[in-house]
Amino acid sequence: MKTEISLRDYLATRRSIPAFQMGGPGPGTAEIEEMLKLASRVPDHGKLAPWRFIVYRGSERVRLSTELAKMALIARPDLSEEMIKVENTRLTRAPVVVAVVSKAAPHFKVPEWEQVMSAGAVCLNLLMAANAHGYASNWLTEWYAFDEKAYPLLGVQPGEKIAGFIHIGTPQVPPTERPRPELADIVTWVGEDA
Template identity: 85%
Template sequence: MKTEISLRDYLATRRSIPAFQMGEPGPDKATVEAMLTLASRVPDHGKLAPWRFIVYRGDDRARISAELARMAIAAKPDLSDEMIKVENARLTRTPVVVAVISTAAPHAKVPEWEQVLSAGAVCLNLVMAANAHGFSSNWLTEWYAFDEKAYPLLGIAPGEKVAGFIHIGTAQVPPTERPRPDLSEIVTWVGGQD
């Protein structure tokens, strides 16, 4: 039985699970669509929806991962056996991977930077939507997020950018806490603190 927690409690304890520490079960198509519906409810100046999703599921994840491995080996022929295994599993570490693609472009009224931020908000919303549906998630950008030679393989069009790959599955280990920044180091008060 799933326990409901408040949004405040969730945000106070939210943690990403490393992709390689997730496994089956993953969300089915209807659940992924429900997550994407929630993820798309973000601030979006001008209602441009300057982002889109690519969902990787099933056997195609292994095929794409193998191609990414070939690209990685071609770029670094001395890649260790351990790293070759990592490359061959890029999209198979979790049952579902969703690419959030930024389609930000110059606009007469909406700065491109705001469009990029909207895509980042989609990534975080998707992480939270996956968690709200009882799954674990991790927002990653790895080398192939920035290598345009990999874009055709991944279904990314020229001029688009990867805001993140959201890996979704079931945690195989409990989450652990990590150090967080001290507010005194990251907050500037203007006009007083009371």
């Protein structure tokens, strides 16, 4: 049974569960579609939708992970057995992995930087949408998010970039807190209190 909490309380306690600490069940098609609708509700100057989704599920995650492991071994033939195991599980750690693909491009009115930030907002919204549906989520960008040689394998088109891989599943362990920055270290105040 899901427990309803306020948005403020959610944000005060939001944490990611590492992808390797997720398992089944994962969301079904209808839940994923609802999450993607929610994730799409982000600031988007010019209504460009400069991002799209690729959803990896089922046995295809195994095939893609195997191919990614082969690519990793070609690039680094001295990989340890432990790292080979890691490479072979890249997209199988959670039941569902969603690539948020940035389609940012030059535009006469909307700077590319704003389009890239919109894709980042989609990633964060997708994390929150998964959590709102009762699932754990984790935003990862690993080597294959930046290696364009992996893009054809992953379904990423020329000119696109990966903003993140959002892993979604059921937590197998409770979330743990981590240190957060102190406001005094990250805030600059300008002007007087209103």
